[in-house]
Amino acid sequence: xxxxxxxxxxxxxxxxxxxxxxxxxxxxxxxxxxxxxxxxxxxxxxxxxxxxxxxxxxxxxxxxxxxxxxxxxxxxxxxxxxxxxxxxxxxxxxxxxxxxxxxxxxxxxxxxxxxxxxxxxxxxxxxxxxxxxxxxxxxxxxxxxxxxxxxxxxxxxxxxxxxxxxxxxxxxxxxxxxxxxxxxxxxxxxxxxxxxxxxxxxxxxxxxxxxxxxxxxxxxxxxxxxxxxxxxxxxx
Numbered sequence: 001x002x003x004x005x006x007x008x009x010x011x012x013x014x015x016x017x018x019x020x021x022x023x024x025x026x027x028x029x030x031x032x033x034x035x036x037x038x039x040x041x042x043x044x045x046x047x048x049x050x051x052x053x054x055x056x057x058x059x060x061x062x063x064x065x066x067x068x069x070x071x072x073x074x075x076x077x078x079x080x081x082x083x084x085x086x087x088x089x090x091x092x093x094x095x096x097x098x099x100x101x102x103x104x105x106x107x108x109x110x111x112x113x114x115x116x117x118x119x120x121x122x123x124x125x126x127x128x129x130x131x132x133x134x135x136x137x138x139x140x141x142x143x144x145x146x147x148x149x150x151x152x153x154x155x156x157x158x159x160x161x162x163x164x165x166x167x168x169x170x171x172x173x174x175x176x177x178x179x180x181x182x183x184x185x186x187x188x189x190x191x192x193x194x195x196x197x198x199x200x201x202x203x204x205x206x207x208x209x210x211x212x213x214x215x216x217x218x219x220x221x222x223x224x225x226x227x228x229x230x231x232x233x234x235x236x
Contacts, residue, residue, distance in 0.1 A: 022214050022227060023181035023192050025144045025159045028110045028122045030061055030073030030094040032210065032231045033198060034140050034163050034177065036128045037096050037104050041065040042236040049212075049229030055080040059231075071096045089113040090148075102128040110148055118147030138163040142181075151190050154183025163196075171202030193217050206235045 032047060043063045050056040061075035075092040094108035103126065110120035122144040130136040144150060144157035151157070159181040166174045177196035198212040214227035 022179065022194055022196070023157070023159065024120070025122060025142055025149050025157045025181055026161075026179060027057075027077075028092060028120050028144060028149055029108050029124075030063065030075045030092050032059065032061065032229075032233070033196075033212065034126070034138055034161055034179075036102075036126060036138060037065065037071045037098055039065055039068050041071070043233050045231055045233035047210075047229060047231030049227060051214075051227045069098045088115050088117065090117075096126075102130070112148070120148035120150075121145045122149060134167045136165050136167070138165060151183050151186055153186035154190060155185040157181065157183045157190075171208075173200040174198070175200070208233055208235075 032045060041063060042065065044061070046058070046060045048056055048058055057077060057079040059075050059077045061073060063071060063073040065071045072093075072095045074094070077090040077092065078087050079090075080087050090110055090112050092108050092110045094106060096104045096106040098104050106124045106126065108120075108122045108124070110122070112118065122142055124140060124142045127139045128136060129139070138161075140159075140161040140163075142157075142159040142161075144159070149157050159179065161177055161179040163175050163177040163179075168174070175196075175198040177198065178193070179196055180191070180193045182191035193216070195215045195217060196212055197215075198210060200208055200210040202208045210231045210233070212227075212229045214229075
């Protein structure tokens with residue numbers, strides 16, 4: 001299993017010359033990335049990510065597991081694209097519901113605050129497959145609507161992702177996401193695939209940091225930018 005992790009990281013680094021930012025549908029969520037509903041979780045977090053062609057994004061989020069079946073959350077997102085001359089704000093509110101022991105359905109609603117960039121609505125299905133004490137795989141399917149999610153020529157946006165997870169210790173988790181997206185109506189121009197290595201490190205018992213690198217592959221026209229991000233999360 002360690003050999004598999006080393007091989008995956010090697011290919012991720014091999015593709016770094018063709019880097020890209022993730023499709024917007026992957027950011028329309030109240031979490032910082034794909035994750036499964038955690039019972040009794042209450043958390044707040046903040047982070048920063050950039051793809052260099054734009055100044056950067058500052059997300060702040062909060063999550064609350066109401067019971068074993070429901071989780072709600074919200075994320076406030078600030079971004080600047082013009083050397084910090086202006087800042088755009090968005091808010092995402094969402095919820096997840098556990099339909100089976102290892103499956104959830106969810107919805108996120110994204111809307112601009114003080115701007116006219118349009119709204120977005122995303123429905124998601126997530127399934128966790130534990131394979132051993134340290135290894136599991138997370139699968140996710142997403143379907144998005146409205147201007148902030150769908151391209152100008154598209155009718156609706158879709159996304160599929162698979163994320164192998166290696167939990168070496170409670171304080172060290174490594175993930176390698178393979179995340180694709182495209183739009184119905186303009187799939188040839190919009191289709192994207194990203195490899196997204198992520199590392200989560202526990203700093204204190206209730207505080208951890210996560211770093212990610214998005215690496216675009218397959219289509220050169222969609223893979224001319226690099227996306228780097230770092231996030232800190234406090235759980236209560």
